[in-house]
Amino acid sequence: xxxxEGRLTKLALKGDQRAFAELxxxxxxxxxxxxxxxxxxxxxxxxxxxxxxxxxYRNLDRYDDKQKFSTWIYRIGTNLCIDRLRxxxxxxxxxxxxxxxxxxxxxxxxxxxxVTPETELLLSETQRLIYEAIDSLPVKYRSVMILRYxxxxxxxxxxxxMDIPVTTIKTRVHRGxxxxxxxxxxxx
Amino acid sequence: MECKLAVSMMHDYLDDDLPGQQQRELxxxxxxxxxxxxxxxxxxxxxxxxxSLMHHNPVASEDLVDRIMNSIPKSKKERGFVTWxxxxxxxxxxxxxxxxxxxSTVTLGNSDRQLVVRGSDLDQVVIKGDTVIVPSGxxxxxxxxxxxxxxxxxxxxNGNVTVIxxxxxxxxxxxxxxQVKSIDQAVSWIWYKVTNMFSEVAYR
Numbered sequence: 001x002x003x004x005e006g007r008l009t010k011l012a013l014k015g016d017q018r019a020f021a022e023l024x025x026x027x028x029x030x031x032x033x034x035x036x037x038x039x040x041x042x043x044x045x046x047x048x049x050x051x052x053x054x055x056x057y058r059n060l061d062r063y064d065d066k067q068k069f070s071t072w073i074y075r076i077g078t079n080l081c082i083d084r085l086r087x088x089x090x091x092x093x094x095x096x097x098x099x100x101x102x103x104x105x106x107x108x109x110x111x112x113x114x115v116t117p118e119t120e121l122l123l124s125e126t127q128r129l130i131y132e133a134i135d136s137l138p139v140k141y142r143s144v145m146i147l148r149y150x151x152x153x154x155x156x157x158x159x160x161x162m163d164i165p166v167t168t169i170k171t172r173v174h175r176g177x178x179x180x181x182x183x184x185x186x187x188x
Numbered sequence: 189m190e191c192k193l194a195v196s197m198m199h200d201y202l203d204d205d206l207p208g209q210q211q212r213e214l215x216x217x218x219x220x221x222x223x224x225x226x227x228x229x230x231x232x233x234x235x236x237x238x239x240s241l242m243h244h245n246p247v248a249s250e251d252l253v254d255r256i257m258n259s260i261p262k263s264k265k266e267r268g269f270v271t272w273x274x275x276x277x278x279x280x281x282x283x284x285x286x287x288x289x290x291x292s293t294v295t296l297g298n299s300d301r302q303l304v305v306r307g308s309d310l311d312q313v314v315i316k317g318d319t320v321i322v323p324s325g326x327x328x329x330x331x332x333x334x335x336x337x338x339x340x341x342x343x344x345x346n347g348n349v350t351v352i353x354x355x356x357x358x359x360x361x362x363x364x365x366x367q368v369k370s371i372d373q374a375v376s377w378i379w380y381k382v383t384n385m386f387s388e389v390a391y392r
Contacts, residue, residue: 017257017260020257020260021253021257024253024256024257025253028248028252028253028256029245029248032246032248032252033245033246036246042246042248045246045248046248046249046252046255049248049252049256050252050255050256050259053256053259053260054256054259054260057260057261061271126237127241127244130237130238130241131241145238148238149238149239149241149242150238150241150242151242152239152242155203155205170203170205173199173203174196174199177199177202177231177234177235178199178231180234180238181227181230181231181234184230184233184234184237185230185234
């Protein structure tokens, strides 16, 4: 049986721009959510969404409709996020105070992320804590945990997306969860 | 049951990956081990908190869809053409060669629009405007080649008559002892040039 995305990709491949727009509508929020949590930056997340769909478009003819479309697009999006994180400057602790200036730390040097005070208010303390905990996860755990929880993928699906054996994914979920528990535990 | 095994089972349970029998074993252990009970509660809460984030979708800019649709290549036909080219490199090269050849002959032909008359015995020939006339009663010994003009033969030609990109009129009184060739297509024109070149080379 043909999935709806398979039908849409075929139409898009024939030059139907509306079919492609429908695919964009179906997946843009999911990819944006994934990228936003991976990179913790709105502009970069939007770049990733754009780049993901551009790649999808360029490779429509290579999409095999025996595979789930979601698996395919998540793989493209996840890989782009991981590449983006790798290209970032070597990490250093944001909490460390700068030597020359009293009271100035790495956070004050990050360009603001356009979060308006209103949205900041809506973000509860608990949510903020979880986001911070996710951000502190090492990349290989972060991507797995985001796919597992924010996108609600099964372990098998994550294994397909990341092209990593399901046993490895299982271990990463366990360790990631343990890591988050330790971060959040005392505050819960 | 060891606590280490219990923790591993807790994770499997949260991943919906723990068979019923083992779920009962885990429950038994949790009832008897306070530490594991606390840990299980924390893991379960972490799990639930993480799932709750799924419903807090951050909102992307409203023009994101437009930006995406604008960033993809406009014409699908162009894309098809490009992939065709990628798939048939030999054909592409061949047709490109042909196009270049045609272009050069067309431009060559066009730059060369003036009347050219070649022959060994041109004294007998009358030229009026773009018309080359072999008057009646006159005899031309040798070949006659006319490019880009009309040719009217009333007399006699003891040789070949070649007309390139023009017309040939033979009156009833005309007599041509050699071959009569009329060339007016670009391709045959090239062919003529090429064979001419070869014969020239061969006779030198």
